[in-house]
Amino acid sequence: MFTDHGSRSGWLQEYVGIAGRRKLCRPALLAYDMRIDLHIGGFTIALDEPDNHPVVDWPVPLYEAYLTSEADSPDLWFAVSIIHPLPVLPTGELLFDAEHGQWRLFKAGSEYLFESLDPMTLLPRCRAILDRDFSVGQVWLCGQATTEGRAWNPLDLLNPLIDMCLLTRLTRAGGLLLHAAGVVSDDGVWVFTGDSGAGKSTLSGWCKTQGMAVLNDERIIMKRKDDRLVVWGTPWVGTGGVSMNQCGPLARLHCIRHGNNGHSMRGLRSAEASQLILRQCTVPHWDPDGLEGMLSLLDILVTEADCVDLAFEHDPKVVDYLRLSSATPFALIP
Numbered sequence: 001m002f003t004d005h006g007s008r009s010g011w012l013q014e015y016v017g018i019a020g021r022r023k024l025c026r027p028a029l030l031a032y033d034m035r036i037d038l039h040i041g042g043f044t045i046a047l048d049e050p051d052n053h054p055v056v057d058w059p060v061p062l063y064e065a066y067l068t069s070e071a072d073s074p075d076l077w078f079a080v081s082i083i084h085p086l087p088v089l090p091t092g093e094l095l096f097d098a099e100h101g102q103w104r105l106f107k108a109g110s111e112y113l114f115e116s117l118d119p120m121t122l123l124p125r126c127r128a129i130l131d132r133d134f135s136v137g138q139v140w141l142c143g144q145a146t147t148e149g150r151a152w153n154p155l156d157l158l159n160p161l162i163d164m165c166l167l168t169r170l171t172r173a174g175g176l177l178l179h180a181a182g183v184v185s186d187d188g189v190w191v192f193t194g195d196s197g198a199g200k201s202t203l204s205g206w207c208k209t210q211g212m213a214v215l216n217d218e219r220i221i222m223k224r225k226d227d228r229l230v231v232w233g234t235p236w237v238g239t240g241g242v243s244m245n246q247c248g249p250l251a252r253l254h255c256i257r258h259g260n261n262g263h264s265m266r267g268l269r270s271a272e273a274s275q276l277i278l279r280q281c282t283v284p285h286w287d288p289d290g291l292e293g294m295l296s297l298l299d300i301l302v303t304e305a306d307c308v309d310l311a312f313e314h315d316p317k318v319v320d321y322l323r324l325s326s327a328t329p330f331a332l333i334p
Contacts, residue, residue, distance in 0.1 A: 036154055039068040039245065041175070041221035041232040043166060046074035047154060053082040053143060054151035062235045063158075065245040076165055077136050078128070082143040082152045086127050089113055096286035103160045105286050116160055118142070128161055134168040134287075137161075167282060171290035174297050175223035179280040180253075181238070182215035182231045183207040188251025189231040190322065191220060192310070193280045198256050199312065201240040206316040214242040219282075222250070224297060229305055252306040252325070253277070259311030263321045266309050273307040274298060 034049040036058075059067060092107035103116040111131055118125040128139040139161065143152040167177055180193035181200040190207075192200050204217040218238030220231050229250040237243050255268065255276040268276070277298060284290035301307070312318040 035070060037068050037070050037074065038063065038066045040066050040166060040234060041170060042223065042225075042247070043076060043169060044068065044071040044074040045076045045078075045162060045166065046071065047078050047080055047157065047162075049080040049082065049152070051082065054146060054148045056144070056146075056151045056153050058154050060155065062237060062241075062243060065243060066235050075135065076162070076169065078139050078157070078162070079137070080139045080141060080152070080157065082150050083140050084142045084145075084150065086124055086140050086142060089127060089129070098160070103164070105164070114161055114164070125156060126161060130165065134165040134172075137165065164286075168284050168287050168290050170221065170223070171284050171294040172287070173223070174293045175221060176294045176297050177234075177282040178220050178222055178277070179218070179282070180220050181217045182220040182233060184213040184215065184248055185251055185323070187325070189215065189248045190251055191222075191231060191253040192256050193253065193277060194256040195279075199258060200256065201238045202314070203256065203312070203318070204242060205240050206319050208240075208242065209316065210319050212319075213244060213246075214240070215244045215246065215248075217242045222297065222301070224300065229301060250305055252308060253301070254308055254310040256310045256312065259313050261313075263310075263312045263315075263318050265311075265321075268302075268307045268309055270302040273302040277301065277307070 034052055034055065036047040038045040090108070091113050092109070094104060094106055095112070096105045098104070101117060101122075102119065103114065106113040106115075108129060111129055112134070114126070114128040114130060114137075115124055116126045117123060124142075126139065126141050128137045130137045139157060141152050141156060143150040145151075170177060178191070178193055179196075180191050181204040183190045183192070183204050185207075192203050194200060201217040204214045208214050215231060215233030216237060217240035219234045219236040221234055222229060222231055224230070230247050231250050232247040233244040235243055235245075253273075254265075255273065281294060281298070283294065310322075312321075
């Protein structure tokens with residue numbers, strides 16, 4: 001939820017995260033002037049900015065369904081400081097360099113230092129110190145000069161900083177982020193995964209036309225909950241622009257491709273399914289624990305779930321073909 005508390009109660013935390021100083025830790029929750037709370041994939045995320053700088057281009061439609069009321073103990077918490085120039089912080093070992101320096105992650109003692117660049121100027125736009133769990137961060141953001149003072153856009157933090165931290169937390173908890181569409185069928189969530197252009201948005205669009213709910217047409221989160229695999233919608237959409245902040249149990253996962261002679265479906269052996277699905281997973285290359293958690297869920301997915309190869313012609317009747325295997329109706333999990 002996007003809230004303005006009106007009166008400042010003071011900065012919650014002084015940065016003391018470099019090795020040899022006091023450990024970065026989650027503060028007691030006090031009132032902040034500006035706070036944005038999100039709920040994505042079962043995780044609560046809080047951005048706290050104490051100085052009430054103007055916020056621009058927010059909220060955006062894609063995130064509106066993911067705004068939520070303030071959580072007393074958010075899973076991920078970030079204290080945001082709008083400042084120019086950014087503080088110069090010592091770095092340790094380089095752990096990951098994405099897109100030729102667009103963002104980088106370093107070790108910083110027992111913690112981590114994150115830095116991202118402005119894509120237009122290629123100058124540093126954001127720096128952050130993150131705790132070892134990727135759950136708490138002190139963030140410095142350049143923002144932009146306006147007539148009302150220095151303003152900031154939350155999207156500059158959500159991508160890539162918050163996305164990176166969320167992916168790390170998700171995979172460490174045994175979940176995964178999959179390049180896939182999720183559609184609510186009568187017997188659970190159908191997942192369609194495949195390379196770009198394979199037809200995820202097309203299939204989900206045909207399903208939507210027939211009255212089926214679409215959790216997302218590009219990226220879904222999958223986790224294990226109460227001994228079953230659960231699929232969450234995310235705000236990261238494809239060409240269909242469809243997103244729902246809900247989840248449901250996995251019914252079947254389809255590795256999709258274009259066919260020429262009608263529609264066909266066949267079961268996949270675990271090894272074949274694992275290879276196809278792994279190609280579509282967003283991998284936390286910087287975090288061995290996250291990689292282990294992601295691969296653990298992938299193993300459960302290909303051994304316990306119904307994973308199939310789906311070849312389909314460009315024909316909306318493929319939805320009827322898919323419905324032939326429908327079973328007992330289910331309810332979305334709020």
